[in-house]
Each structure stands twice: as structure tokens, then as C-alpha cells.
Ligand SMILES: Cc1cc2nc3c(=O)[nH]c(=O)nc-3n(C[C@H](O)[C@H](O)[C@H](O)COP(=O)(O)O)c2cc1C
């Protein structure tokens with residue numbers, strides 16, 4: 287009897303809802319019944335409401351069942367799920383599922399398909415074609431491809447990757463570094479984690495191409511400590527890549543050295559800001575550095591350093607394998623390629639949606655997300671993490687593009703979307719934004735350190751209907767000061783969620799709209 291392959295995700299989300307126990311139950315039941323089953327721990331497809339999503343390989347493709355609990359395992363066997371038969375938990379052919387079928391997965395092409403720690407699987411599914419090409423064409427032409435792609439940083443600021451890479455490449459120094467920002471502190475985000483857990487060789491490959499292009503020989507991946515599985519997968523994959531000659535003193539025989547190490551963060555949101563991240567890697571407290579000098583010229587240990595987000599670096603192998611022009615053909619305007627949107631908060635179908643820029647927020651939240659989990663109307667969505675603006679339902683037809691969002695005084699950031707329904711008070715959330723800033727401020731500059739604490743108090747006074755006109759004016763003034771006077775975007779962007787809540791939902795503050803100036 288030939289072996290039947292059954293896939294059970296090892297992604298943290300799936301494990302958090304019992305995937306390990308389900309995998310064990312499948313192995314034990316198959317053994318007891320004499321079925322010849324191999325259980326493979328794949329990564330997640332990003333359809334979280336279906337986790338643990340168990341897949342069975344059949345001649346027609348992989349058939350999915352989810353969410354599977356240990357209690358359901360016996361009934362799956364009894365129904366004959368090993369041949370892909372129907373069952374109440376069946377979702378049919380996984381890749382035909384409407385959530386997946388219409389996505390444009392470049393970054394997450396292997397998500398759920400491969401065993402994350404199998405280099406053979408990675409290579410068999412297009413892995414290392416990008417690095418091979420980069421070694422062949424050399425640093426100058428590799429940089430050309432990155433510039434042609436139009437890729438912009440996915441960490442939040444959307445700075446053109448090609449320009450940053452060119453600056454580091456052009457810097458003269460005896461040592462340069464590549465640093466991957468995997469701190470992923472934004473609310474509602476998980477794409478970095480999914481990628482590191484689910485396809486660690488992709489990030490390693492992207493960083494290696496970055497090293498060869500810029501002349502950096504050492505790379506660091508700064509991962510938040512809350513991601514132990516990502517850390518374990520990266521460390522295992524780095525060892526495998528070293529043993530296979532993809533990392534080391536002579537990468538793929540091309541004569542260039544590149545080494546990688548993982549560094550663990552300690553839970554401070556501000557350590558995601560690139561200069562305090564560098565301080566943290568150096569062993570110091572995560573205090574923001576004034577710019578200039580830019581990290582690209584004087585970064586880690588004072589040396590030229592390329593700092594990029596996980597998804598920026600992980601986009602590179604495909605750009606090299608298929609060409610910058612191929613990547614540039616996705617998207618709209620100045621937002622090129624695809625974006626990993628993350629649906630979270632009060633949403634029916636939470637998970638990962640990778641699409642070319644240009645779909646609307648409504649298509650994302652209603653088309654993919656299915657509206658709220660509570661079944662109540664969507665009232666607002668915060669896009670881009672805790673410093674992102676609240677976008678009201680009336681603006682859901684905005685295209686997901688950096689410039690289109692900015693035109694609505696909102697942002698795209700890292701692509702996280704936190705949805706709230708009409709039971710939520712936005713004044714409370716505006717106050718929380720100030721509170722979050724007060725908690726997470728590094729304390730280096732006054733507008734953020736003091737302003738955020740005063741912001742919490744002023745919003746409380748407005749909510750308590752104390753001298754409202756005067757306190758609204760004070761809040762607006764305070765936000766202006768934080769916006770223009772803060773040293774980094776922590777204090778500089780906290781006004782976004784506050785002012786957007788005030789602008790779009792004055793009634794939640796106990797105000798009539800005419801009382802709000804901006
Ligand atoms: C308070 C704060 C937190 C940040 N957190 C992150 C983070 O968790 N991950 C990230 O990639 N970028 C984060 N950034 C942005 C980084 O400073 C930097 O712009 C980014 O790592 C550059 O990479 P990119 O060009 O690939 O986007 C944060 C910025 C600020 C101000």
C-alpha cells in the first residue's frame with residue numbers, strides 16, 4: 287500500500303488551537319487501523335478560522351478539512367478522509383478555496399505547501415533560483431533589478447528599497463551589515479511571523495542577496511522574543527543553509543562571504559524603530575538615535591547597515607528569479623508588487639491575504655474578511671498598526687495604495703487591519719493610542735514622553751465633558767506639537783489614530799462635528 291501524505295500545520299496559530307495534538311491523534315489512529323500514513327508538518331495557508339487545517343494529498347490535489355479537533359479525528363478516518371472523501375469539515379480542494387484562489391501569492395507562494403525546514407522542498411518549489419541568478423549577474427545588475435521592481439519597504443515607511451540598497455552599496459567601509467527588522471510589534475500583524483516560521487529559507491535567501499549586493503558579509507535577524515518558533519525555525523534553517531553552501535565564506539561558489547545570526551528582542555515596541563533596534567543589537571537600551579547619520583552610512587557599530595523588514599527582504603528572491611519588471615507589473619501607481627494584508631480584530635475570516643496593491647479596503651474586509659465576526663456593521667478599521675489612522679466605513683472604497691491611503695489621511699504601514707464594529711467607542715481607542723505611546727515611548731524627546739501622558743488626561747477631560755471646546759483645542763495643539771516636534775514616528779504618528787477618531791467620530795467624544803477643527 288502506498289504511503290498517504292497528511293499535512294498538519296506547525297504554524298504557531300495552528301499549534302495554538304491544537305494542531306500538535308491533532309497530528310499525534312492522526313498518527314496514533316492510522317497506526318491502530320494499519321493505514322500507511324506520513325504526517326508532514328507544513329506551514330499555514332493563512333486561513334486562520336480553519337486551523338488546524340488538515341490536508342490529504344490525493345490524485346486530484348490536496349483536500350482540506352478544518353477546523354479539526356482531536357475529537358473529530360476518528361470520524362474523519364471513519365468517513366475515509368484519507369482518500370479525500372466528503373465530511374462535514376471538508377473544504378474540498380484547498381487551492382480551489384475562494385479565499386486562496388483569487389490571491390496573488392508571490393511572497394507566500396509556498397505557505398502551506400512545503401515543509402518549512404526542508405531545503406529539498408524549498409529548492410523543488412523555486413527556492414534559491416534568485417540567489418543563483420544574483421551570483422551570476424553580480425552586484426550592479428542585481429541592484430538594477432531591485433530598482434526596476436519598484437519595491438518599497440514593507441516595514442511601514444515604504445521607502446524605496448533600491449535607493450537604500452544603493453546607498454549602502456556605495457558606502458566605503460571595511461565592514462558592512464544587513465539587518466532584518468523582525469520585531470513585528472504592530473497590532474494585528476503576523477505576516478513576518480508566518481513567513482519566518484513557514485518559509486525561513488526565503489528570508490535567508492533574500493538577506494544573502496542583500497549581502498552580496500551591498501558588500502555586507504554579516505547579517506542579523508532581530509526577532510521579537512514572543513516568536514520562539516520563528517527563532518527556532520530560522521536557527522535550524524541557517525544551519526542547513528550553511529551546510530549546503532548557501533551561507534558561509536564562499537556563497538554558492540561565487541567568492542563572496544555572508545554569515546547570518548539571529549538576535550532576540552525583549553518586547554519593547556520602540557525596538558522596531560530601526561535606530562533603537564541597532565542600539566538593542568549592540569547590547570544597549572533601545573533608545574532612538576537622531577538622524578542623520580543614516581543607518582545606511584553609519585548604522586550597526588557605526589558601520590554602513592542595510593535595515594529592511596522581513597517582507598522587503600523576502601520579496602527579493604522572486605525579483606531576482608523572475609526579473610524586476612515581472613514584479614513591477616503587479617500593483618498600481620508608485621505601489622508596486624504585492625502586499626501581505628493581515629485581517630485581524632473583529633473579522634469573520636481572519637488571516638493573510640496577499641494581493642497586488644490596488645484592491646479596495648471594502649474588497650479586502652468584506653470580500654475576503656466576510657465582514658465582522660460579530661455580524662454587526664463594520665464601523666472603522668485601523669490600518670497600519672497602533673500608529674495608523676482609523677478609517678471609517680464611508681472610506682472603505684479607498685484603494686489600498688500608499689498614496690491613495692495618504693490622500694485620506696491614513697496609511698498602509700505593514701498591512702495590518704484591525705476591524706471594529708458599531709459597539710466600539712472610538713474616543714476610548716483614541717485615548718488608548720495616547721496611553722500606548724506613553725507606555726512605549728523611549729523617553730528621549732519631550733513631545734512624545736510628556737505629550738502622550740498629557741494626551742491621555744486631555745482626552746479623559748473631553749470624554750467627561752469638562753470644558754470641551756478648550757480641551758479639544760488643547761488636544762489638537764498637542765497633536766500638532768507631537769506630529770512636528772517628535773524625534774521619531776512613535777510620537778510623530780500617535781496623533782494619527784487620535785485625530786482620525788476625533789475627525790470621523792466626534793459623537794464618541796460627546797461632541798458635535800462642528801466643534802472639531804481638523
Ligand atoms: C515605533 C516604530 C516601530 C517600528 N516597528 C517596526 C517593526 O516592528 N518592523 C519593521 O520592519 N519596521 C518597524 N518600524 C520601521 C523601521 O524604523 C524601519 O523603517 C524599517 O525597518 C525599514 O525597513 P523597510 O525599508 O524594509 O520597511 C518601526 C518604526 C517605528 C517608528
Ligand code: SF4
Nearest residue numbers: 728730731734774777
Ligand atoms: S518620539 Fe518617542 S519614541 Fe521617538 S525618540 Fe521621541 S521619545 Fe523616543
